[in-house]
Amino acid sequence: MSSLALSVKDVKVRFETAALAFDCAVPAGQFVAVVGPSGSGKSTLFSVIAGFETPEAGDVRILGEDMAGRIPAERPVSVIFQDNNLFAHLDVATNVGLGISPSLRLGASDHDRIEEALARVGLADFGRRLPPTLSGGERQRVALARALVRHRPLLLLDEPFAALDPGMRAEMRGLLSDLHREEANTILMITHHPDDVKSLADSVLFLDEGRIVAHDPLDRFLARRDLAAINRFLGNDEIR
Numbered sequence: 001m002s003s004l005a006l007s008v009k010d011v012k013v014r015f016e017t018a019a020l021a022f023d024c025a026v027p028a029g030q031f032v033a034v035v036g037p038s039g040s041g042k043s044t045l046f047s048v049i050a051g052f053e054t055p056e057a058g059d060v061r062i063l064g065e066d067m068a069g070r071i072p073a074e075r076p077v078s079v080i081f082q083d084n085n086l087f088a089h090l091d092v093a094t095n096v097g098l099g100i101s102p103s104l105r106l107g108a109s110d111h112d113r114i115e116e117a118l119a120r121v122g123l124a125d126f127g128r129r130l131p132p133t134l135s136g137g138e139r140q141r142v143a144l145a146r147a148l149v150r151h152r153p154l155l156l157l158d159e160p161f162a163a164l165d166p167g168m169r170a171e172m173r174g175l176l177s178d179l180h181r182e183e184a185n186t187i188l189m190i191t192h193h194p195d196d197v198k199s200l201a202d203s204v205l206f207l208d209e210g211r212i213v214a215h216d217p218l219d220r221f222l223a224r225r226d227l228a229a230i231n232r233f234l235g236n237d238e239i240r
């Protein structure tokens, strides 16, 4: 029995112009902010965990289980991307239903689950709407509902608030924090905003040049002054 939600060990990914190497271990139930400069490897780390990218070496375990050879759909993971991947021609309820069954074979209890998930994200009456008629924040809430119906123990969020204005960001942070508490899941969230880190994270994974250079509890991370890239992210350079 493992109390680790995620273990990434000696993982190596090589692209034409970049070599990346990841090592980290995340206890179950944590909310982890994943931060670092552009191009440092955050999205690639997510692709490796979710199974979209096969590393040339190393070991990914989720809740103690080896993920080698498992395609994305077979992993106990949900991913929400910045552009939320909703199908524009399918209504909101159908988009959420895809989280339950990619072939949309849905029974009566599935429709109840969809309605419950939409109500939970504050979109109870939105089932028949089409995604292009929604605001950016509403679309992200649909993506969250689609992740919720899957009940996967690990949720990966790749800049889910990037397109939102500050008011909506704050609203989404509140919703995510409530859902994390209720679901007792493990969340990794990529963000470029110190505010997201401070209000949501238990710990912070910091990447630089294709490596995880820090994995600290939030307080320790915020007190760090020893790495230039972290100082830049936290705005410590500007205070001096």
Ligand SMILES: Nc1ncnc2c1ncn2[C@@H]1O[C@H](COP(=O)(O)OP(=O)(O)OP(=O)(O)O)[C@@H](O)[C@H]1O
Binding pocket: 015, 016, 017, 018, 036, 037, 038, 039, 040, 041, 042, 043, 044, 045
């Ligand atoms: N499919 C790919 N083919 C070749 N190189 C890639 C590929 N995916 C990522 N890279 C390279 O790997 C490095 C890490 O990219 P990645 O997208 O993981 O960074 P990131 O930290 O998520 O950046 P950003 O914050 O800008 O989204 C970059 O140098 C990028 O050019």
